[in-house]
Amino acid sequence: MQKYSFKALLLAITVGFVLAVHFQLVDQYVTTVAMLMGINIILSTSLNVVNGYMGEFSCGHAGFMCVGAYVSSVLSVLLFTKDRVFGPALLPEGFAVIGVPLVILIGGVAAALAGLIVAVPSFKTRGDYLAIITIAANYIIISCLENMDVIGGPRGFQGMKRVVGAMEDVWDIPWMPMLVLVGTILSVWAIRRFVSSTYGKGISAICQDEVAAEIMSVNTNKMKLVAFMLSSGLAGVAGGLFAHVYGYVNPQSFNILKSTECLVMVYLGGMGSLSGSVLSAIVFTLLIEALRFAIPALNALAHQLHMVPASYEIGQVWKWVVLPLILILTMQFRPEGFMGKKELSDFFPFLKKFYQRLED
Amino acid sequence: MEIFFQNIFNALQWGSFYALIALGYTLVYGVLLLINFAHGDIFMVGAYIAFFVATFLLGSYGVIDPGTFTGPVIVALAIPATMILTSLVGVALERIAYRPLRDKGAHRLYVVITALMCGLLLENGNLALLGASRKRFPDLLEKTVFSLGGISVTNLKILVIAAAIGVFLLLHFIVTRTKIGMAMRAISYDKFAIPLMGIPINNVIVFTFILGSGFAGLAGFLFVMSYPVLDPYMGAIIGWKAFIAAVVGGIGDIRGAFLGGFLLAFVEIGVVAVFPSTLRDLLAFSVLLLILWWKPTGMFGMPQTTKI
Amino acid sequence: MLLEISALTKKFGGLQALSDFNVALEEGSATALIGPNGSGKTTAFNLASGFYKPTSGTIRFAGQDIRALKPHEITALGMARTFQNIRLWQDMTVLDNIRISQHHCLDYSIWDCFLWTRRFRRREHEIDTHAYEMLECMGLMDYAQEYPRNLPYGLQRRVEIARAMSVRPRLLLLDEPAAGLNSADVGDLIQLIRWLRTEFKDLTIWMIEHQMRVVMSLCSSIKVIDFGRTIAEGPPEVIQSDPNVIKAYLGDENI
Numbered sequence: 001m002q003k004y005s006f007k008a009l010l011l012a013i014t015v016g017f018v019l020a021v022h023f024q025l026v027d028q029y030v031t032t033v034a035m036l037m038g039i040n041i042i043l044s045t046s047l048n049v050v051n052g053y054m055g056e057f058s059c060g061h062a063g064f065m066c067v068g069a070y071v072s073s074v075l076s077v078l079l080f081t082k083d084r085v086f087g088p089a090l091l092p093e094g095f096a097v098i099g100v101p102l103v104i105l106i107g108g109v110a111a112a113l114a115g116l117i118v119a120v121p122s123f124k125t126r127g128d129y130l131a132i133i134t135i136a137a138n139y140i141i142i143s144c145l146e147n148m149d150v151i152g153g154p155r156g157f158q159g160m161k162r163v164v165g166a167m168e169d170v171w172d173i174p175w176m177p178m179l180v181l182v183g184t185i186l187s188v189w190a191i192r193r194f195v196s197s198t199y200g201k202g203i204s205a206i207c208q209d210e211v212a213a214e215i216m217s218v219n220t221n222k223m224k225l226v227a228f229m230l231s232s233g234l235a236g237v238a239g240g241l242f243a244h245v246y247g248y249v250n251p252q253s254f255n256i257l258k259s260t261e262c263l264v265m266v267y268l269g270g271m272g273s274l275s276g277s278v279l280s281a282i283v284f285t286l287l288i289e290a291l292r293f294a295i296p297a298l299n300a301l302a303h304q305l306h307m308v309p310a311s312y313e314i315g316q317v318w319k320w321v322v323l324p325l326i327l328i329l330t331m332q333f334r335p336e337g338f339m340g341k342k343e344l345s346d347f348f349p350f351l352k353k354f355y356q357r358l359e360d
Numbered sequence: 361m362e363i364f365f366q367n368i369f370n371a372l373q374w375g376s377f378y379a380l381i382a383l384g385y386t387l388v389y390g391v392l393l394l395i396n397f398a399h400g401d402i403f404m405v406g407a408y409i410a411f412f413v414a415t416f417l418l419g420s421y422g423v424i425d426p427g428t429f430t431g432p433v434i435v436a437l438a439i440p441a442t443m444i445l446t447s448l449v450g451v452a453l454e455r456i457a458y459r460p461l462r463d464k465g466a467h468r469l470y471v472v473i474t475a476l477m478c479g480l481l482l483e484n485g486n487l488a489l490l491g492a493s494r495k496r497f498p499d500l501l502e503k504t505v506f507s508l509g510g511i512s513v514t515n516l517k518i519l520v521i522a523a524a525i526g527v528f529l530l531l532h533f534i535v536t537r538t539k540i541g542m543a544m545r546a547i548s549y550d551k552f553a554i555p556l557m558g559i560p561i562n563n564v565i566v567f568t569f570i571l572g573s574g575f576a577g578l579a580g581f582l583f584v585m586s587y588p589v590l591d592p593y594m595g596a597i598i599g600w601k602a603f604i605a606a607v608v609g610g611i612g613d614i615r616g617a618f619l620g621g622f623l624l625a626f627v628e629i630g631v632v633a634v635f636p637s638t639l640r641d642l643l644a645f646s647v648l649l650l651i652l653w654w655k656p657t658g659m660f661g662m663p664q665t666t667k668i
Numbered sequence: 669m670l671l672e673i674s675a676l677t678k679k680f681g682g683l684q685a686l687s688d689f690n691v692a693l694e695e696g697s698a699t700a701l702i703g704p705n706g707s708g709k710t711t712a713f714n715l716a717s718g719f720y721k722p723t724s725g726t727i728r729f730a731g732q733d734i735r736a737l738k739p740h741e742i743t744a745l746g747m748a749r750t751f752q753n754i755r756l757w758q759d760m761t762v763l764d765n766i767r768i769s770q771h772h773c774l775d776y777s778i779w780d781c782f783l784w785t786r787r788f789r790r791r792e793h794e795i796d797t798h799a800y801e802m803l804e805c806m807g808l809m810d811y812a813q814e815y816p817r818n819l820p821y822g823l824q825r826r827v828e829i830a831r832a833m834s835v836r837p838r839l840l841l842l843d844e845p846a847a848g849l850n851s852a853d854v855g856d857l858i859q860l861i862r863w864l865r866t867e868f869k870d871l872t873i874w875m876i877e878h879q880m881r882v883v884m885s886l887c888s889s890i891k892v893i894d895f896g897r898t899i900a901e902g903p904p905e906v907i908q909s910d911p912n913v914i915k916a917y918l919g920d921e922n923i
Binding site for chain 1: 389395457460461464465466467469470472473474476477478480481483484485487488492596600603604607608611638639641642645646648649652653656657658661
């Protein structure tokens, strides 16, 4: 019974959430934030594979997200809906119901292949030189897409809303919240299984002593390839979900700033802590949304106390001042991130006892 | 032919900006092994400081009567003032944000993330305080065009290039010939042994930040003199590019940063001269990626070796 | 012959780290490689384990030319080693250290890993069993969940040998196993290696060691190198009185 309790809990959350959205118990805004949270969880946990467990410093995660987003969007618009540029749908629109999850997965595969740009140089070099290669990869990917006029270039690409609409025509349930939730759970679960297997622990061995790992029979090149491709592939899935949730993608929304967000989430949670990454993605998303409301309140307060000149309004731009400030302070107080290298079960021993059998 | 030489000079000018910023990255990296991602934004702050110092000296704030100083005098006064003020910003970052983390023994990458956050803070803090409207830098120097056998070059370009070369020579001298330079090089090898040798490690680090940020301030000043529009995000892209230049040159090595900066500029200008300008980033970064594939530790970087 | 090295030369730039190095290790033997610091001993080990590529010469392990193989492939063939300065994975438990060293036994793919297929569970179970057996017989059972960095130096050495043994090697290279140990620990180490040789019948040992006590009590044959060249070879008693060896270690008396 204990063995299935966790899965049952997840299932209950999924079904509960989807039902709540379906019967409009939660409003549009909450749903969007929840979906964004899910996407951020995928991004931070997948980046943690490379930056936390393998100890590399990849700062171009958004680039892979971009590949996934574009590949899946273009495919789904091409296949499932009528488009100004691509003409009529290649497949009946109803196929979108099974097609969109598949297309998002294909986006993930494409992103994993794009991950090769970074994975192959990592055989020879590591550390800050690799960091540069990831930044350059991010720029190159964005720049490539900006130069492709067929898919909108710098103006961005849209049409995914119609595909999602087609899915809802077939069966009127909240498809995107469901897909995001399933995607999040599956990817965290996949990473969890990967890093806790002997196979996946090879990447931690590489992090701690690459020479010893190679000599102790770990095929370091293959493990690097696997880690980078897993990480970028999941980022691609996150990108695909992102594109279908918002219905619009633009190369600049995957620029280095987005990569920075991913980095922040990983290091805030703790390098090499999966539950830390999940937690920090949740906290980070909530923080951004909370600031959206806090700033006008702060503005009103400051004006009431005459702390700022009457002509000056504290606008939303302060969000990006307060946020880094909070993060800098957090780093000062928790220089290892929220969780360090530990997992949730290390802090709450009863969880460990309860799920002992799952671990085995 | 005319255009060709014009491009060469443009590349030299841009290369000088990149090199000046890359030198700051490389100095800090050479000492602390820290990628100071806030450095591009320190450059931006330098540009704003240059703007305020210059307008102050021009008499915009009523303290000094307008017309007290002539253009060249203002430049001569404003450059050191900008450098000093900018280096104060750099040192403040190091004291407030980086050093406490270092002292707590945080992982190197946490300091890097803090640097990224400091960069964002500077950018957006600037945007929030000064507003989104772009500022225009006053013309301080009269534009003189020297022409030599059909090649014309402005005095400003010559000033920029000369400044970059001068800074490089100065830094090269400091790092290789002086005691403090030796201490800077030593710290990157062994942070634990250095204090035991009686070297005040924190003073050396502060000195490094003073040098790096001071030259970023200089770069900011020269940049807004050449391209007189200031906006809060001007440091972000140029900073990332300069960082890449520093790495391609071989991060931690002064010559590498200098040459890397010029290399990047030449590649960029070369690309724009042949291809449409939208391809600039794509091709420039691809070239850099190829260079790193070919020489994984940059042009001057030592090969990474592990001893067992 | 399990390991056959002939005419092996390694140059680093202008420096000749090892020249015309020959060695032949019989299955089940224990051989020592000694020499003053910087004489090229570790280089010989690094070449054998594939970490360096030789400038010239051949290396055959178990009848196979291993020069073109990567270190992990050589390890999979049955050659394990320890390091002069302990290189355990300090942030992983002792148990994990030993588990990961069986990476070459993994026959499942990443998909098995996600889906926990039967093959995955069987292999993980085998790895666990083997790891616990290894800990048990090396007397490390109490430290299975400890981090190596929290263990005393002597135990770290022992964990490193256990990690190398968990590869199921035919040839074990020990790079100064007694370095940094006190005399009681050295006694334990000698006992441990002796016990390994009786427990694993065909295990061949090749060690670099400075402490004569260890070498004399464990090895049947010694090879001495200096400046990359072999200067003496033979059983311990002969080596002890060889004038060349004394000269290399103590210097020329006539100077």
